[in-house]
Amino acid sequence: MFAWFGLVSFCPHTKVAGFAQHLKDGRLMGSRCDACGRVSFPPRADCPDCRGAEFTFTEYGGAGTVVTYTRIAAAPAGFEGRTPFTIGVVDLDEGGRLLAWCGETLPEAGLQIGQRVQVVPRLFEDCEEIKVHYTLEAPGTTWAKV
Amino acid sequence: MARVGIIGCGQTAFGRRSDATVQELAFEAWRAALADAGVEPDVVEATVVGSVPEYHKQRSLPGVIQEYLNLNPRPVWLTEAACASGSAALRTAWLEIAAGVHDVVAVIGCQKMTELETAEILALMGRVGDVQWESGFGTTFPGYYAMFARRHMHEFGTTSDQLAAVAVKNHHYGAANPKAMFRKEITVAKARASEEVSAPLSVYDCCANADGAACVILAGERAARAMGKDRVVWLDGMGCASDSMSVLRRTDLTGLPSARAAAAQAYAMAGVTAKDIQVADVHDCFTIAEIMAYEDLGFCGRGEGGPFIDARGSYIGGAHPVNLDGGLKAKGHPIGATGVSMTCEIVSQLRGECGPRQVPGASVGLTHNVGGIGQYCFVNVLRRD
Ligand SMILES: [Zn+2]
Numbered sequence: 001m002f003a004w005f006g007l008v009s010f011c012p013h014t015k016v017a018g019f020a021q022h023l024k025d026g027r028l029m030g031s032r033c034d035a036c037g038r039v040s041f042p043p044r045a046d047c048p049d050c051r052g053a054e055f056t057f058t059e060y061g062g063a064g065t066v067v068t069y070t071r072i073a074a075a076p077a078g079f080e081g082r083t084p085f086t087i088g089v090v091d092l093d094e095g096g097r098l099l100a101w102c103g104e105t106l107p108e109a110g111l112q113i114g115q116r117v118q119v120v121p122r123l124f125e126d127c128e129e130i131k132v133h134y135t136l137e138a139p140g141t142t143w144a145k146v
Numbered sequence: 147m148a149r150v151g152i153i154g155c156g157q158t159a160f161g162r163r164s165d166a167t168v169q170e171l172a173f174e175a176w177r178a179a180l181a182d183a184g185v186e187p188d189v190v191e192a193t194v195v196g197s198v199p200e201y202h203k204q205r206s207l208p209g210v211i212q213e214y215l216n217l218n219p220r221p222v223w224l225t226e227a228a229c230a231s232g233s234a235a236l237r238t239a240w241l242e243i244a245a246g247v248h249d250v251v252a253v254i255g256c257q258k259m260t261e262l263e264t265a266e267i268l269a270l271m272g273r274v275g276d277v278q279w280e281s282g283f284g285t286t287f288p289g290y291y292a293m294f295a296r297r298h299m300h301e302f303g304t305t306s307d308q309l310a311a312v313a314v315k316n317h318h319y320g321a322a323n324p325k326a327m328f329r330k331e332i333t334v335a336k337a338r339a340s341e342e343v344s345a346p347l348s349v350y351d352c353c354a355n356a357d358g359a360a361c362v363i364l365a366g367e368r369a370a371r372a373m374g375k376d377r378v379v380w381l382d383g384m385g386c387a388s389d390s391m392s393v394l395r396r397t398d399l400t401g402l403p404s405a406r407a408a409a410a411q412a413y414a415m416a417g418v419t420a421k422d423i424q425v426a427d428v429h430d431c432f433t434i435a436e437i438m439a440y441e442d443l444g445f446c447g448r449g450e451g452g453p454f455i456d457a458r459g460s461y462i463g464g465a466h467p468v469n470l471d472g473g474l475k476a477k478g479h480p481i482g483a484t485g486v487s488m489t490c491e492i493v494s495q496l497r498g499e500c501g502p503r504q505v506p507g508a509s510v511g512l513t514h515n516v517g518g519i520g521q522y523c524f525v526n527v528l529r530r531d
Contacts, residue, residue, distance in 0.1 A: 006282015010273060042279045042394065068300075068399055070292035071345040072284060076272030077265065079284035084342075087283055089293060089393060097394040099280050113300045133282065 004130045008078035015045030018057060023121045023132045026143040029057040030096060041096025062119035063139065064090040067097070071108055088136050090117055103135030118142075149367040150243045151378035152528075153250075154183020155490040157360035160478030161327040168202055168258040168359070169214035175254065175361035175483075176215055183363045185373065187215070190363065191248040193222040196235030196255040197482030200270055201262060211254060229431060230517030231255065232360065232485030233524035239364050240381055249369035255486030256359035267355075274518065276392035288352055288432065290393055290519045292344035295434035297399040299346065302449035306346055309433040310337035311455045313350045313475055316430060320472020322502045325487075327356050327478030351433040356478030360486035362493070379493045383416025383527030385409055389520045400449070402520035405442035409525045412512070413444075416527035420444030423466055423527070424508040425495045427488035429516040430473040436460075439514050440468070443525070462505055470495065470503040485515035485524065496530040 003012040004020040019042075022029045031043030035052030045055055069088035072079075079085070086108040089099050098119060102108055106117060117136045121143050124131035156178020158171050166174075172195075180187065193215070195208040204210055212222040225234035232255030239251040262270070275285045298304045314334055320326040337350035370378050385408035390396055397403070413419055420443055428443070430436035437451030445466040446454040454460065460468035471477050471491040474484060492511035494500050509531075515524045 007284065008272060008282055010277035010281055014278060068293040068297040070289050070296060070347075071342075072286060072289050072292075073342045073344060074286065074288065075268075075284050076281075076286055077268040078272060080268075082284070085284060087285065087289065089399075099283055099285065099394060101283060113297065 004132050006133055007124060007131060016043045019043055020132055022057060023134065024123070024130065026121050028060040028062045028119055028121060028134060030060050030094065031055040032058045039095055041092055041094070041098065060092060060094050062092070064092040064117055064119060066111065066113055066115045066117055066136070067091050068113060069102070069111055086111065090119065090136060092119070098134070100134050100136050103137045105138040105141050106136050147244045148246065149380055150240050150364055151367065151370050151380040152362050152489065152493050153365045153370055153373070153375045153378055154179045154185065154363040155361065155493045156182050157325060157483070157487050157490050158358045159325045160356045160358035160480055160483070160487070162260050163258065163357035164260065168204065168207065168256055169211050171258065171357060171359040172211045172254050172256045172361070173214055175256070175359040176252065179252070179361035179363050185363065187217065189250045189373070190217070190220070190252045191250055192220055192242060193217055193252045193254060194235040194238045195222060195224050196232035196253070196486060197224060197257055198226060198228060198231055199224070201257060201259050203261065211256070227522040228517035229429070229479070229481045230485055230515040230522045230524050231482045232487070233513070233515035233526070234522070236362065236485060236489060236526070237384060237386055237524060240384060243364055243366045250363065250365045253362050253364065253486055254359065255483040257480035257482040258357045259355040259480055260357050276394070279392060279394060286344060288344040288347050291432040291434050292347045293393065294399055294438065295346050298434060298437065301400055302452065304437060304452040306338060307334055308437065308452035308455055309351055310334040312430065312433040312436045313337045315455065315461060316469050316473040316475040319470045319503055320476025323472050323477060326472040326476050327354060328472070328476045347432060347434070353431050353474035353479040356480045358478060358480035358483045358487070360483045360490050362486055362489050377497055379496050380529050380531070381526060382529045383412035383418065385412030385415070385525040387411070387523055391518070391521050393519065401438045401442050402516060402523060404520045404523035405439065405514060405516065405525065408523045409443050409514070412525040412527045416529065418510060418527060422510050423512045424510050425470065425492065425505040426466060426468045426512040426514065427471065427473070427491050428468055428514040430469055430475050431479060431516070433475070435516065436468065436473065443512070443514060467505050470500065470505065485513065488513040488515055489526070492528050496528060
């Protein structure tokens with residue numbers, strides 16, 4: 001199921017495969033270590049602090065701040081037809097970081113480091129197979145509205 | 147710990163080599179290093195090969211190299227640390243000698259990058275980052291450094307002209323290096339006009355894939371003296387550190403913590419500070435990477451890398467001349483060969499053999515070789531007594 005995640009997948013098997021199912025259902029999930037309570041994003045099964053092996057997914061609100069970004073003109077295999085695209089790295093308010101494409105509500109021309117954004121789960125609707133990801137959108141954007 | 151030195155070095159020219167296999171390239175560097183050292187192969191007890199396997203059709207490269215060099219049954223293996231694989235091989239050979247296991251060891255860094263089809267290169271490009279959380283979004287190697295550049299510009303006011311000035315310097319010196327891939331001067335205007343790769347980086351901010359090999363022969367102090375070697379360059383400070391693969395785990399997006407950690411180790415071991423470094427070869431896979439290297443190595447303060455190149459601090463005559471071989475930018479970047487080639491360049495500088503590119507009287511030099519986006523960093527201080 002994790003093969004659903006990303007336009008191109010190199011990583012079908014992981015202990016946090018449920019992340020992709022949640023994303024398809026419109027939920028952004030981090031992980032919480034059952035032993036020590038450490039919260040991680042991206043989610044991880046094995047706790048780096050206490051080495052615990054049990055975790056539970058915990059839902060993220062997805063608000064955050066842009067820390068850097070770039071517009072990619074020379075793209076790797078699988079992305080040729082989509083250039084240029086803009087990716088940004090976001091510090092999440094609830095801890096952790098993610099990297100994602102900028103969505104329609106966040107044009108690259110106005111993008112700035114320090115800008116507030118909302119991470120929104122997305123389906124690649126032009127793909128025949130299930131492909132899920134998330135985009136960076138203007139604050140207040142919800143899953144239903146994209 | 148035994149002092150270890152370099153008694154010989156050699157390298158191929160870097161560039162497209164459609165006439166040779168990777169082991170044939172390795173042999174060219176090996177032949178040159180033996181001649182430079184003035185030794186026969188029988189004194190070399192072991193080989194370490196630095197290379198990145200994904201680029202070669204031949205699997206398990208050290209086997210075919212050791213065979214082609216006619217060195218069986220002496221030991222050989224591969225070290226891999228992305229673009230720092232060559233320095234990983236050098237460090238391994240240094241450890242073998244420092245540990246007292248061997249007296250003389252050859253280090254071979256080699257890479258043949260132009261054999262791959264464009265489609266294969268594009269596919270490899272797509273897997274440079276963390277493939278679980280980042281590659282699915284189409285991240286690229288220039289893309290990561292572009293994000294460092296954007297953050298550096300935001301925090302410190304670094305400009306695209308300052309990035310271009312790094313490329314101009316490296317092409318200036320590369321033009322005088324017969325081993326360099328690009329031997330032409332460029333201007334800031336020409337660099338700025340080049341096609342965008344990943345904003346704010348354009349073509350002239352990026353180094354080029356290349357084919358090439360480099361070899362150094364290391365000996366322990368006692369063995370070097372016993373062989374009568376009197377122009378040895380010593381590996382007096384050896385630093386090495388790591389950092390996260392994923393950009394999502396980086397606390398610093400304007401420098402490489404692994405480079406600062408490796409530099410601190412190397413300076414402490416050699417008993418020097420940044421001020422003492424008279425010539426350096428640093429990992430300018432992108433222009434921003436050289437600016438960050440000035441800062442991480444302490445050649446200038448944090449955020450002062452742009453003004454440092456503006457003031458020509460990294461030219462001959464400046465406080466810390468950098469990449470007088472043209473750097474990765476103009477010399478080319480056959481990734482496994484790069485760290486060993488950097489070492490060859492600093493050895494040549496410390497022996498005073500670099501002609502128009504020579505830092506007069508240099509006796510302390512440094513190499514800074516980064517793997518990936520700083521997942522690995524090796525910083526070494528070299529000295530000529
Ligand atoms: Zn835990």
